[in-house]
Amino acid sequence: MKAMITGANGMLAQAFIKSFPKDWELLPVDIDVLDVTDELAVQDAVQLFKPELIVNCAAFAQVDLCEQEKERAFLVNGAGPGNIADAARQIGAFLVHFSTDYVFDGSSNTPYQEEDPIHPINVYGASKWEGECQIRTRLQDHLIIRTQWLYGSGGNHFVDTVLNLAKTNRVLKMVHDQVGSPTWTEDLSKATLELIKQKVTGTYHLTNSGCCSWYEFACKIVEEAGLRVELLPCSSAEFPRAASRPLYSALSVEKAKEKIKSSLPHWEIALKQFICSGSEP
Template identity: 40%
Template sequence: MKILVTGANGQLGQEVVKLLRAKHKVFGLGREQLDITNAQQCLFVLDEHQPDVVIHSAAYTAVDSAESEEEKAFLVNGEGTKSLAIAAERVGAKFCYISTDYVFDGTATQAYREDDETNPQSVYGKSKRAGELHVRSLSSRAFIVRTSWVYGRYGGNFVKTMLSLAKTRDSLKVVHDQFGSPTYTLDLALFLEQLIQTEKYGTYHASNSGVCTWYEFACAIFEESGIGIRVEPCTTEEFPRPAPRPKYSVMEHGAILANGFEDMRPWRDGLRAFLNELKEE
Protein backbone atom coordinates (compact mmCIF):
# COMPACT_ATOMS: atom_id res chain seq x y z
CA MET A 1 0.00 0.00 0.00
CA LYS A 2 1.01 3.63 -0.48
CA ILE A 3 0.55 5.35 2.88
CA LEU A 4 0.96 9.06 3.57
CA VAL A 5 1.59 9.93 7.23
CA THR A 6 1.20 13.51 8.46
CA GLY A 7 2.97 14.65 11.61
CA ALA A 8 5.77 12.24 10.69
CA ASN A 9 8.20 13.91 13.13
CA GLY A 10 5.82 13.57 16.08
CA GLN A 11 5.70 10.97 18.83
CA LEU A 12 3.19 8.70 17.08
CA GLY A 13 4.09 9.68 13.51
CA GLN A 14 7.70 8.53 13.83
CA GLU A 15 6.58 5.18 15.28
CA VAL A 16 4.01 4.64 12.51
CA VAL A 17 6.46 5.51 9.72
CA LYS A 18 9.14 3.19 11.12
CA LEU A 19 6.72 0.28 11.53
CA LEU A 20 4.93 0.60 8.18
CA ARG A 21 8.08 1.14 6.11
CA ALA A 22 8.92 -2.56 6.53
CA LYS A 23 5.98 -3.64 4.34
CA HIS A 24 4.55 -0.59 2.59
CA LYS A 25 5.57 2.46 0.58
CA VAL A 26 5.38 5.24 3.14
CA PHE A 27 5.51 9.00 2.66
CA GLY A 28 6.29 10.47 6.08
CA LEU A 29 5.62 14.19 5.93
CA GLY A 30 6.45 16.73 8.63
CA ARG A 31 5.36 20.37 8.72
CA GLU A 32 8.18 21.32 6.31
CA GLN A 33 6.85 19.00 3.59
CA LEU A 34 3.14 19.56 4.24
CA ASP A 35 1.50 22.49 6.00
CA ILE A 36 -1.98 21.09 6.60
CA THR A 37 -3.38 24.58 7.21
CA ASN A 38 -2.68 25.35 3.52
CA ALA A 39 -5.65 23.86 1.66
CA GLN A 40 -4.03 24.21 -1.78
CA GLN A 41 -0.87 22.48 -0.59
CA CYS A 42 -2.94 19.59 0.78
CA LEU A 43 -4.56 19.11 -2.64
CA PHE A 44 -1.23 19.38 -4.47
CA VAL A 45 0.75 17.03 -2.20
CA LEU A 46 -1.91 14.30 -2.14
CA ASP A 47 -2.39 14.58 -5.89
CA GLU A 48 1.37 14.21 -6.31
CA HIS A 49 1.72 11.14 -4.04
CA GLN A 50 -1.65 9.45 -4.80
CA PRO A 51 -1.74 7.52 -1.49
CA ASP A 52 -4.11 4.61 -0.80
CA VAL A 53 -4.32 5.71 2.85
CA VAL A 54 -3.70 8.91 4.78
CA ILE A 55 -2.84 8.51 8.48
CA HIS A 56 -3.39 11.96 9.91
CA SER A 57 -1.39 12.23 13.12
CA ALA A 58 -0.33 15.88 12.73
CA ALA A 59 -2.00 18.03 15.37
CA TYR A 60 -1.74 21.00 17.66
CA THR A 61 -1.20 19.11 20.94
CA ALA A 62 -0.06 21.78 23.42
CA VAL A 63 -3.09 21.27 25.66
CA ASP A 64 -2.43 24.19 28.05
CA SER A 65 -1.20 26.64 25.40
CA ALA A 66 -4.37 25.98 23.39
CA GLU A 67 -6.39 27.81 26.06
CA SER A 68 -4.71 31.09 25.00
CA GLU A 69 -4.16 30.09 21.35
CA GLU A 70 -7.66 28.97 20.45
CA GLU A 71 -7.50 30.26 16.89
CA LYS A 72 -4.28 28.38 16.19
CA ALA A 73 -5.58 25.12 17.73
CA PHE A 74 -8.75 25.25 15.60
CA LEU A 75 -6.78 26.22 12.49
CA VAL A 76 -4.59 23.11 12.78
CA ASN A 77 -6.94 20.53 14.34
CA GLY A 78 -10.16 21.72 12.71
CA GLU A 79 -9.46 23.48 9.39
CA GLY A 80 -6.25 21.56 8.72
CA THR A 81 -8.06 18.24 9.13
CA LYS A 82 -10.88 19.51 6.90
CA SER A 83 -8.44 20.43 4.09
CA LEU A 84 -6.69 17.09 4.34
CA ALA A 85 -9.95 15.12 4.36
CA ILE A 86 -11.09 16.94 1.21
CA ALA A 87 -7.77 16.22 -0.51
CA ALA A 88 -7.86 12.54 0.53
CA GLU A 89 -11.42 12.16 -0.76
CA ARG A 90 -10.41 13.70 -4.07
CA VAL A 91 -7.70 11.07 -4.66
CA GLY A 92 -9.88 8.24 -3.29
CA ALA A 93 -7.72 7.55 -0.24
CA LYS A 94 -8.85 6.04 3.04
CA PHE A 95 -8.55 8.59 5.84
CA CYS A 96 -7.42 7.66 9.36
CA TYR A 97 -7.74 10.52 11.84
CA ILE A 98 -6.02 10.25 15.22
CA SER A 99 -8.25 11.79 17.90
CA THR A 100 -8.26 11.90 21.69
CA ASP A 101 -9.98 11.07 24.97
CA TYR A 102 -10.21 14.85 25.51
CA VAL A 103 -13.38 14.92 23.37
CA PHE A 104 -15.16 13.63 26.51
CA ASP A 105 -15.91 15.73 29.60
CA GLY A 106 -14.61 13.12 32.04
CA THR A 107 -17.72 13.03 34.23
CA ALA A 108 -18.58 9.39 33.41
CA THR A 109 -18.37 6.61 35.96
CA GLN A 110 -17.96 3.83 33.40
CA ALA A 111 -15.89 3.50 30.23
CA TYR A 112 -16.90 5.73 27.31
CA ARG A 113 -18.26 3.94 24.26
CA GLU A 114 -17.53 5.08 20.71
CA ASP A 115 -21.09 6.39 20.26
CA ASP A 116 -21.32 8.25 23.58
CA GLU A 117 -21.94 11.99 23.45
CA THR A 118 -18.79 14.08 23.19
CA ASN A 119 -18.56 17.15 25.40
CA PRO A 120 -14.99 18.51 25.40
CA GLN A 121 -14.11 20.96 28.17
CA SER A 122 -10.76 22.23 26.87
CA VAL A 123 -9.94 24.19 23.71
CA TYR A 124 -7.71 21.30 22.62
CA GLY A 125 -10.58 18.83 23.04
CA LYS A 126 -13.01 21.10 21.20
CA SER A 127 -10.57 21.56 18.31
CA LYS A 128 -10.02 17.80 18.00
CA ARG A 129 -13.78 17.21 18.01
CA ALA A 130 -14.06 19.80 15.22
CA GLY A 131 -11.63 17.63 13.26
CA GLU A 132 -13.75 14.54 13.92
CA LEU A 133 -16.87 16.29 12.62
CA HIS A 134 -15.11 17.37 9.41
CA VAL A 135 -13.84 13.84 8.81
CA ARG A 136 -17.32 12.34 9.30
CA SER A 137 -18.94 14.77 6.91
CA LEU A 138 -16.24 14.85 4.21
CA SER A 139 -14.67 11.38 4.03
CA SER A 140 -16.53 8.35 2.70
CA ARG A 141 -13.76 5.97 3.86
CA ALA A 142 -12.85 7.19 7.33
CA PHE A 143 -11.42 5.72 10.50
CA ILE A 144 -11.53 7.96 13.58
CA VAL A 145 -9.19 6.54 16.22
CA ARG A 146 -9.38 8.03 19.71
CA THR A 147 -6.45 7.29 21.96
CA SER A 148 -5.16 8.43 25.37
CA TRP A 149 -2.10 8.98 27.59
CA VAL A 150 0.33 8.29 24.75
CA TYR A 151 4.02 7.59 25.31
CA GLY A 152 6.84 6.03 23.31
CA ARG A 153 10.46 6.27 22.26
CA TYR A 154 10.08 9.52 20.31
CA GLY A 155 9.50 12.97 21.80
CA GLY A 156 8.63 13.91 25.37
CA ASN A 157 6.04 12.09 27.44
CA PHE A 158 5.00 11.18 30.98
CA VAL A 159 7.19 8.08 31.24
CA LYS A 160 10.34 9.92 30.18
CA THR A 161 9.48 12.83 32.50
CA MET A 162 9.11 10.51 35.50
CA LEU A 163 12.42 8.75 34.75
CA SER A 164 14.14 12.10 34.36
CA LEU A 165 12.72 13.54 37.62
CA ALA A 166 13.80 10.42 39.52
CA LYS A 167 17.43 11.28 38.76
CA THR A 168 17.28 14.51 40.77
CA ARG A 169 14.60 13.89 43.41
CA ASP A 170 13.89 11.42 46.19
CA SER A 171 10.12 12.05 46.25
CA LEU A 172 7.35 13.09 43.86
CA LYS A 173 3.69 14.07 44.04
CA VAL A 174 1.47 12.71 41.28
CA VAL A 175 -2.25 13.21 40.63
CA HIS A 176 -4.40 10.32 41.88
CA ASP A 177 -7.90 11.49 40.89
CA GLN A 178 -7.66 11.31 37.09
CA PHE A 179 -8.34 7.88 35.55
CA GLY A 180 -7.38 6.68 32.09
CA SER A 181 -5.43 4.16 30.03
CA PRO A 182 -1.78 4.67 29.05
CA THR A 183 -1.01 3.85 25.41
CA TYR A 184 2.35 2.71 24.04
CA THR A 185 2.90 4.19 20.55
CA LEU A 186 4.18 0.87 19.16
CA ASP A 187 0.98 -0.93 20.21
CA LEU A 188 -1.15 1.84 18.69
CA ALA A 189 0.89 1.74 15.46
CA LEU A 190 0.43 -2.04 15.24
CA PHE A 191 -3.35 -1.60 15.56
CA LEU A 192 -3.38 1.15 12.91
CA GLU A 193 -1.47 -1.12 10.52
CA GLN A 194 -4.21 -3.76 10.86
CA LEU A 195 -7.05 -1.26 10.67
CA ILE A 196 -6.06 0.58 7.49
CA GLN A 197 -5.86 -2.67 5.54
CA THR A 198 -9.59 -3.22 6.09
CA GLU A 199 -12.73 -1.38 5.08
CA LYS A 200 -14.18 -1.48 8.57
CA TYR A 201 -14.75 2.27 8.73
CA GLY A 202 -16.01 4.13 11.79
CA THR A 203 -14.90 5.35 15.20
CA TYR A 204 -12.52 3.31 17.35
CA HIS A 205 -11.24 3.63 20.90
CA ALA A 206 -7.64 2.41 20.91
CA SER A 207 -5.55 2.43 24.07
CA ASN A 208 -3.74 -0.27 25.97
CA SER A 209 -6.33 -2.15 28.02
CA GLY A 210 -6.89 -1.62 31.72
CA VAL A 211 -7.27 1.47 33.91
CA CYS A 212 -5.05 3.45 36.27
CA THR A 213 -4.50 6.92 37.68
CA TRP A 214 -1.44 9.02 36.88
CA TYR A 215 -0.17 8.17 40.38
CA GLU A 216 -0.56 4.43 39.74
CA PHE A 217 1.10 4.85 36.34
CA ALA A 218 4.07 6.63 37.98
CA CYS A 219 4.38 3.92 40.64
CA ALA A 220 4.41 1.24 37.92
CA ILE A 221 7.10 3.10 35.95
CA PHE A 222 9.40 3.13 38.99
CA GLU A 223 8.60 -0.44 40.03
CA GLU A 224 9.28 -1.81 36.55
CA SER A 225 12.50 0.26 36.33
CA GLY A 226 13.72 -0.81 39.76
CA ILE A 227 13.92 2.81 40.92
CA GLY A 228 13.46 3.52 44.62
CA ILE A 229 11.62 6.82 44.97
CA ARG A 230 8.76 7.94 47.21
CA VAL A 231 5.62 8.74 45.22
CA GLU A 232 2.81 10.56 47.00
CA PRO A 233 -0.75 10.82 45.67
CA CYS A 234 -2.29 14.28 45.33
CA THR A 235 -5.40 15.92 43.86
CA THR A 236 -5.86 17.77 40.58
CA GLU A 237 -6.55 20.93 42.60
CA GLU A 238 -3.04 20.76 44.03
CA PHE A 239 -1.62 21.10 40.52
CA PRO A 240 -3.79 23.68 38.72
CA ARG A 241 -3.27 23.85 34.94
CA PRO A 242 -4.73 26.27 32.35
CA ALA A 243 -6.65 23.50 30.54
CA PRO A 244 -9.11 21.24 32.37
CA ARG A 245 -8.29 17.51 32.21
CA PRO A 246 -10.98 14.83 32.02
CA LYS A 247 -11.21 13.23 35.47
CA TYR A 248 -12.29 9.93 33.96
CA SER A 249 -11.40 9.21 30.34
CA VAL A 250 -11.37 5.42 30.25
CA MET A 251 -12.58 4.21 26.85
CA GLU A 252 -14.35 0.95 26.04
CA HIS A 253 -12.90 -0.93 23.04
CA GLY A 254 -16.25 -2.01 21.60
CA ALA A 255 -15.45 -1.31 17.94
CA ILE A 256 -12.10 -3.13 18.10
CA LEU A 257 -13.79 -6.27 19.44
CA ALA A 258 -16.96 -6.04 17.32
CA ASN A 259 -14.89 -5.81 14.12
CA GLY A 260 -12.78 -8.85 14.92
CA PHE A 261 -9.54 -7.12 15.90
CA GLU A 262 -7.48 -8.34 18.81
CA ASP A 263 -7.66 -6.01 21.80
CA MET A 264 -4.52 -4.12 22.70
CA ARG A 265 -2.44 -5.66 25.48
CA PRO A 266 -2.71 -4.51 29.12
CA TRP A 267 -1.08 -1.13 29.76
CA ARG A 268 1.44 -2.54 32.23
CA ASP A 269 2.68 -5.07 29.64
CA GLY A 270 3.10 -2.24 27.14
CA LEU A 271 4.99 -0.18 29.70
CA ARG A 272 7.31 -3.11 30.49
CA ALA A 273 8.06 -3.58 26.77
CA PHE A 274 8.82 0.12 26.35
CA LEU A 275 11.14 0.24 29.37
CA ASN A 276 13.02 -2.80 28.05
CA GLU A 277 13.37 -1.04 24.70
CA LEU A 278 14.78 2.04 26.45
CA LYS A 279 17.32 -0.13 28.29
CA GLU A 280 18.49 -1.72 25.04
CA GLU A 281 19.00 1.71 23.51
Protein backbone atom coordinates in the same frame (compact mmCIF):
# COMPACT_ATOMS: atom_id res chain seq x y z
CA MET B 1 0.57 0.74 -2.22
CA LYS B 2 1.41 4.31 -1.20
CA ALA B 3 0.79 6.05 2.12
CA MET B 4 1.31 9.68 3.09
CA ILE B 5 1.94 10.37 6.78
CA THR B 6 1.41 13.92 8.00
CA GLY B 7 2.95 15.22 11.22
CA ALA B 8 5.63 12.63 10.50
CA ASN B 9 8.17 13.85 13.08
CA GLY B 10 5.69 13.37 15.92
CA MET B 11 5.69 10.57 18.47
CA LEU B 12 2.83 8.48 17.08
CA ALA B 13 3.89 9.00 13.46
CA GLN B 14 7.34 7.60 14.22
CA ALA B 15 5.86 4.41 15.68
CA PHE B 16 3.53 4.17 12.71
CA ILE B 17 6.35 4.51 10.19
CA LYS B 18 8.27 1.72 11.96
CA SER B 19 5.26 -0.61 11.97
CA PHE B 20 4.26 -0.18 8.32
CA PRO B 21 4.57 -3.28 6.11
CA LYS B 22 7.80 -3.02 4.11
CA ASP B 23 6.03 -3.29 0.74
CA TRP B 24 4.31 0.09 1.27
CA GLU B 25 5.87 3.19 -0.28
CA LEU B 26 5.76 5.87 2.42
CA LEU B 27 5.81 9.65 2.13
CA PRO B 28 6.39 11.06 5.63
CA VAL B 29 5.86 14.83 5.78
CA ASP B 30 5.86 17.27 8.70
CA ILE B 31 5.08 20.98 8.91
CA ASP B 32 8.42 22.02 7.33
CA VAL B 33 7.32 20.30 4.11
CA LEU B 34 3.53 20.22 4.39
CA ASP B 35 1.52 22.45 6.70
CA VAL B 36 -1.89 20.78 6.99
CA THR B 37 -3.56 24.17 7.51
CA ASP B 38 -2.55 25.19 3.97
CA GLU B 39 -5.46 23.89 1.91
CA LEU B 40 -3.80 24.30 -1.51
CA ALA B 41 -0.50 22.82 -0.40
CA VAL B 42 -2.34 19.78 0.97
CA GLN B 43 -4.22 19.35 -2.31
CA ASP B 44 -1.03 19.71 -4.38
CA ALA B 45 0.91 17.21 -2.28
CA VAL B 46 -1.87 14.66 -2.34
CA GLN B 47 -2.47 15.09 -6.09
CA LEU B 48 1.24 14.71 -6.77
CA PHE B 49 1.92 11.61 -4.65
CA LYS B 50 -1.51 10.01 -5.12
CA PRO B 51 -1.49 7.84 -1.99
CA GLU B 52 -4.08 5.14 -1.44
CA LEU B 53 -3.84 5.91 2.28
CA ILE B 54 -3.26 9.10 4.29
CA VAL B 55 -2.47 8.81 8.01
CA ASN B 56 -2.92 12.15 9.72
CA CYS B 57 -0.68 12.39 12.78
CA ALA B 58 -0.32 16.19 12.53
CA ALA B 59 -1.70 17.99 15.56
CA PHE B 60 -1.26 20.87 17.95
CA ALA B 61 -1.15 18.54 20.93
CA GLN B 62 0.17 20.78 23.71
CA VAL B 63 -3.01 20.75 25.74
CA ASP B 64 -2.23 23.69 28.04
CA LEU B 65 -0.83 25.88 25.24
CA CYS B 66 -4.03 25.33 23.23
CA GLU B 67 -5.88 27.38 25.88
CA GLN B 68 -3.73 30.41 24.98
CA GLU B 69 -3.57 29.71 21.25
CA LYS B 70 -7.17 28.81 20.49
CA GLU B 71 -7.08 29.98 16.87
CA ARG B 72 -4.01 27.86 16.10
CA ALA B 73 -5.62 24.86 17.86
CA PHE B 74 -8.74 25.05 15.68
CA LEU B 75 -6.66 25.61 12.52
CA VAL B 76 -4.34 22.63 13.04
CA ASN B 77 -6.73 20.24 14.80
CA GLY B 78 -9.98 21.36 13.14
CA ALA B 79 -9.43 22.86 9.70
CA GLY B 80 -6.30 20.75 8.97
CA PRO B 81 -8.12 17.40 9.03
CA GLY B 82 -10.84 18.98 6.87
CA ASN B 83 -8.24 19.98 4.25
CA ILE B 84 -6.83 16.46 4.22
CA ALA B 85 -10.30 14.93 3.96
CA ASP B 86 -11.09 17.12 0.92
CA ALA B 87 -7.82 16.19 -0.78
CA ALA B 88 -8.36 12.49 0.01
CA ARG B 89 -11.87 12.58 -1.47
CA GLN B 90 -10.59 14.13 -4.70
CA ILE B 91 -8.31 11.16 -5.40
CA GLY B 92 -10.31 8.41 -3.63
CA ALA B 93 -7.77 7.91 -0.80
CA PHE B 94 -8.59 6.44 2.61
CA LEU B 95 -7.93 8.69 5.62
CA VAL B 96 -6.90 7.55 9.09
CA HIS B 97 -7.05 10.24 11.76
CA PHE B 98 -6.36 10.27 15.51
CA SER B 99 -8.55 11.94 18.08
CA THR B 100 -8.68 11.97 21.85
CA ASP B 101 -10.49 11.02 25.07
CA TYR B 102 -10.55 14.79 25.75
CA VAL B 103 -13.68 15.08 23.60
CA PHE B 104 -15.46 13.73 26.73
CA ASP B 105 -15.98 15.65 29.97
CA GLY B 106 -14.87 12.90 32.36
CA SER B 107 -18.09 12.75 34.37
CA SER B 108 -18.66 9.06 33.56
CA ASN B 109 -17.57 6.24 35.84
CA THR B 110 -17.55 3.56 33.17
CA PRO B 111 -15.43 3.48 29.98
CA TYR B 112 -16.69 5.85 27.29
CA GLN B 113 -18.23 4.29 24.19
CA GLU B 114 -17.83 5.75 20.71
CA GLU B 115 -21.37 7.18 20.61
CA ASP B 116 -21.42 8.67 24.11
CA PRO B 117 -22.25 12.40 24.36
CA ILE B 118 -19.40 14.72 23.43
CA HIS B 119 -18.59 17.52 25.85
CA PRO B 120 -15.00 18.76 25.74
CA ILE B 121 -13.87 20.79 28.74
CA ASN B 122 -10.76 22.32 27.17
CA VAL B 123 -9.77 23.99 23.88
CA TYR B 124 -7.67 21.04 22.72
CA GLY B 125 -10.63 18.64 23.13
CA ALA B 126 -13.00 21.04 21.37
CA SER B 127 -10.56 21.52 18.47
CA LYS B 128 -10.06 17.76 18.11
CA TRP B 129 -13.85 17.27 18.03
CA GLU B 130 -14.02 19.91 15.28
CA GLY B 131 -11.46 17.87 13.32
CA GLU B 132 -13.58 14.74 13.67
CA CYS B 133 -16.67 16.62 12.42
CA GLN B 134 -14.79 18.10 9.47
CA ILE B 135 -13.73 14.64 8.36
CA ARG B 136 -17.16 13.03 8.80
CA THR B 137 -18.91 15.69 6.72
CA ARG B 138 -16.37 15.61 3.89
CA LEU B 139 -15.21 12.04 3.43
CA GLN B 140 -16.91 8.68 3.78
CA ASP B 141 -13.72 6.62 3.51
CA HIS B 142 -12.26 7.39 6.91
CA LEU B 143 -11.21 5.77 10.14
CA ILE B 144 -11.11 7.98 13.25
CA ILE B 145 -9.27 6.46 16.21
CA ARG B 146 -9.76 8.04 19.63
CA THR B 147 -6.89 7.22 21.95
CA GLN B 148 -5.25 8.57 25.11
CA TRP B 149 -2.22 8.89 27.43
CA LEU B 150 0.31 8.06 24.68
CA TYR B 151 3.98 7.32 25.25
CA GLY B 152 6.64 5.92 22.94
CA SER B 153 10.06 6.55 21.43
CA GLY B 154 10.84 10.00 20.12
CA GLY B 155 8.27 12.09 21.95
CA ASN B 156 7.62 14.14 25.05
CA HIS B 157 5.53 12.01 27.36
CA PHE B 158 4.72 11.15 30.96
CA VAL B 159 7.00 8.10 31.21
CA ASP B 160 10.14 10.06 30.37
CA THR B 161 9.01 12.96 32.57
CA VAL B 162 8.65 10.65 35.57
CA LEU B 163 11.98 8.91 34.86
CA ASN B 164 13.75 12.28 34.65
CA LEU B 165 12.11 13.67 37.80
CA ALA B 166 12.81 10.46 39.72
CA LYS B 167 16.52 10.85 39.05
CA THR B 168 16.68 14.31 40.61
CA ASN B 169 14.00 14.25 43.35
CA ARG B 170 13.50 12.12 46.47
CA VAL B 171 9.74 12.79 46.68
CA LEU B 172 7.27 13.30 43.83
CA LYS B 173 3.58 14.21 43.99
CA MET B 174 1.34 12.66 41.32
CA VAL B 175 -2.32 13.23 40.53
CA HIS B 176 -4.50 10.36 41.72
CA ASP B 177 -7.99 11.58 40.70
CA GLN B 178 -7.60 11.41 36.91
CA VAL B 179 -8.08 7.96 35.41
CA GLY B 180 -7.28 6.73 31.91
CA SER B 181 -5.43 4.04 29.95
CA PRO B 182 -1.72 4.57 29.28
CA THR B 183 -1.10 3.55 25.66
CA TRP B 184 2.15 2.59 23.94
CA THR B 185 2.37 4.06 20.44
CA GLU B 186 3.83 0.80 19.14
CA ASP B 187 0.77 -1.24 20.23
CA LEU B 188 -1.58 1.46 18.94
CA SER B 189 0.14 1.57 15.52
CA LYS B 190 0.02 -2.20 15.07
CA ALA B 191 -3.68 -2.39 16.02
CA THR B 192 -4.52 0.55 13.74
CA LEU B 193 -2.72 -1.14 10.86
CA GLU B 194 -4.82 -4.24 11.46
CA LEU B 195 -8.02 -2.13 11.24
CA ILE B 196 -6.68 -0.57 8.02
CA LYS B 197 -5.95 -4.03 6.62
CA GLN B 198 -9.55 -4.99 7.31
CA LYS B 199 -10.77 -1.76 5.63
CA VAL B 200 -12.69 -0.79 8.76
CA THR B 201 -14.40 2.62 8.53
CA GLY B 202 -15.99 4.86 11.17
CA THR B 203 -14.97 5.86 14.70
CA TYR B 204 -13.17 3.51 17.09
CA HIS B 205 -11.60 3.75 20.54
CA LEU B 206 -8.16 2.14 20.81
CA THR B 207 -5.93 2.02 23.91
CA ASN B 208 -3.93 -0.51 25.87
CA SER B 209 -6.17 -2.55 28.23
CA GLY B 210 -6.91 -1.67 31.83
CA CYS B 211 -6.84 1.78 33.39
CA CYS B 212 -5.20 3.60 36.27
CA SER B 213 -4.57 7.05 37.73
CA TRP B 214 -1.47 9.11 36.89
CA TYR B 215 -0.26 8.26 40.40
CA GLU B 216 -0.60 4.51 39.78
CA PHE B 217 1.04 4.91 36.38
CA ALA B 218 3.99 6.76 37.96
CA CYS B 219 4.37 4.07 40.67
CA LYS B 220 4.62 1.39 37.97
CA ILE B 221 7.11 3.42 35.90
CA VAL B 222 9.40 3.87 38.89
CA GLU B 223 9.08 0.19 39.86
CA GLU B 224 9.84 -1.05 36.33
CA ALA B 225 12.84 1.26 36.05
CA GLY B 226 14.14 0.17 39.46
CA LEU B 227 14.36 3.77 40.72
CA ARG B 228 14.12 4.82 44.37
CA VAL B 229 11.78 7.73 44.86
CA GLU B 230 8.85 8.31 47.21
CA LEU B 231 5.60 8.93 45.31
CA LEU B 232 2.73 10.74 47.01
CA PRO B 233 -0.82 10.95 45.62
CA CYS B 234 -2.30 14.43 45.22
CA SER B 235 -5.52 15.86 43.77
CA SER B 236 -5.89 17.72 40.45
CA ALA B 237 -6.80 20.78 42.54
CA GLU B 238 -3.34 20.71 44.13
CA PHE B 239 -1.74 20.74 40.67
CA PRO B 240 -3.62 23.40 38.65
CA ARG B 241 -3.03 23.52 34.90
CA ALA B 242 -4.15 25.99 32.21
CA ALA B 243 -6.46 23.38 30.67
CA SER B 244 -8.96 21.36 32.72
CA ARG B 245 -8.64 17.61 32.32
CA PRO B 246 -11.45 15.03 32.41
CA LEU B 247 -11.34 13.12 35.70
CA TYR B 248 -12.38 9.77 34.24
CA SER B 249 -11.72 9.26 30.55
CA ALA B 250 -11.05 5.55 30.06
CA LEU B 251 -12.33 4.47 26.64
CA SER B 252 -14.27 1.29 25.91
CA VAL B 253 -12.36 -0.66 23.27
CA GLU B 254 -15.02 -3.36 22.73
CA LYS B 255 -15.94 -2.15 19.23
CA ALA B 256 -12.32 -2.38 17.99
CA LYS B 257 -11.83 -5.69 19.82
CA GLU B 258 -14.64 -7.25 17.77
CA LYS B 259 -12.75 -6.36 14.60
CA ILE B 260 -9.19 -7.27 15.57
CA LYS B 261 -10.32 -10.28 17.62
CA SER B 262 -8.15 -9.39 20.59
CA SER B 263 -7.46 -6.55 23.01
CA LEU B 264 -4.27 -4.56 23.06
CA PRO B 265 -1.95 -5.77 25.85
CA HIS B 266 -2.62 -4.60 29.41
CA TRP B 267 -0.98 -1.19 30.06
CA GLU B 268 1.36 -2.70 32.69
CA ILE B 269 2.70 -5.25 30.19
CA ALA B 270 3.13 -2.60 27.50
CA LEU B 271 4.97 -0.32 29.92
CA LYS B 272 7.32 -3.12 30.98
CA GLN B 273 8.14 -3.83 27.32
CA PHE B 274 8.68 -0.15 26.57
CA ILE B 275 11.03 0.31 29.51
CA CYS B 276 12.89 -2.95 28.70
CA SER B 277 13.24 -1.79 25.10
CA GLY B 278 15.52 0.96 26.41
CA SER B 279 13.57 4.14 27.12
CA GLU B 280 16.40 6.34 28.32
CA PRO B 281 15.34 9.98 28.71
